[in-house]
Amino acid sequence: MIRPFLNPRAASNRHWNEYVQTMPRAKLDQWHLHRIQRLIKFAYDHTALYRRLYDQAGIKPEEVKTWDDFFYKVPYTDKPDFVQDQQGTGGQQGRGGVQTRPYFAAQALDQQHMLYYFQTTGTTGQFLRECFSFYDTIKAGDEYCYGFWDVGIRPGDSFYFCFPWGLWVGLWHVYWNCKSLGCTVYSGGGLSTEDRLRAILELRPTVVAGTPTYLLHMLNVAKTLGLDMRQAGAKLITGGGEPGFNVPVTRQALETGWGAEVLDCYGLSEPVVGHQECGIHPGGVHVIESCFHAFSVHPETREPVPDGEIGENIVTSYSHTMQPFIKYRTHDLVRGIKNPDHGCGWTWAFLKGGVLGRTDFMTVIRGVNVYPTAVEELLGQVPGASPYYEIHLSRLEGMDHLLVKVEAREDVDPQAYAGITQEAEALYKKQIGVKLEVEVVPPQTLPRYELKTRRIFDHRAQEARPLG
């Protein structure tokens, strides 16, 4: 006799885990504080990075007793801290002093606990090596189950993965959750877009997972091939890696083209945390509070912002113990609401509108993170380009666009402007990995400022503009 896959009471439960999803706020916060206290001690005892950070701040783990201690005394962490630690003098030495294994920032468990290796994309030129333990993948593999279960995904359903199974952890994260749910995994790895489209039409997966850019691209390719992807019968489109699912015009295009509802997942690679929409689709994402803690601060003063106001999202992950991320600056601007009431029944905090902007104006162009600082630095390498430039961020048809306007140097012949444009565009393509629009203008075209020069113009929606 074959046992049922899931007992009927569990299969018919509305929530993935009602106990944690509907936990009262006071009890949630108490649980968080205890978990953060244990994590701080774990990180201090087992990583050089946190020992150094906390010793420099003059704080010991046992002194973190209250939320005020955590908010005001525990130091923040940021990507440069981890990159610097990664570049440190660590590493394992083999025979003859040859370094045999790479050094991982804030590595708390030794190499034998490492199950997976990933790395960030390194758009700024400094990528972060990521290592995950077996438990990390199990815990992270629980994170998105809440939202998937909420929209009716059950064992027996299937996910088609539209990604190459490379070094970006994002859709691996969704894959781990697919396994936890008991859903079938259809791999789209190593296939062309056309092959993936035809496979989806044949296999009829319940869920199609990818980045918003790529899923839109698939629809464009389908159109040229005369394929109607609504015929695949998918119920859900999901994934992440960039804003898009929560952008109305992009979401509508995906829903119409695929004939499926969209479920947004806002995840972060390094701490492997994931925020997710619930089945009510209330225009934002929940903090999955069984897997991480999040709060918002003013990006300059670092003061916790009142509930409902825009601030920088700061996260502490319970899902990445091999490399602890505690009070980690995401540089994402969000509007957090601690006690949402839109009818889903979850008591977990809600980020209205998802990611509203960046503290450092980073944008995503065709799936590639582009930092204005990187754009600025590279411009200095373009012969004929002057120091006077502007970066214009806009949103067209639901996707971010970046235009670099730069004045030519005074001694440059106007006939050379086209050559400067081509050289700049080629440099960005080579160094950043994506083509950016460049417009070369005559000297003195751009405004001059008496005090602080304004270089970055964010023409996207008002709420998406960063503070300050």
Next chain:
Amino acid sequence: MDTDETLERLLRIEENIRAIEDSTPVPALAMALKHMEAYCHLALDHLGYEQGVCPEEE
């Protein structure tokens, strides 16, 4: 711990896993226990214990 005691403990673990898995109304728990059941079946296999071909078989 000798093999006999290991086997005895694993069989008790399997029994407890199945009891929770089959009765809990919490899908997150049921699926977590299902994964545990698979590893328990593997562990028993490592001991040469004769059992169903897979954890799904009663």
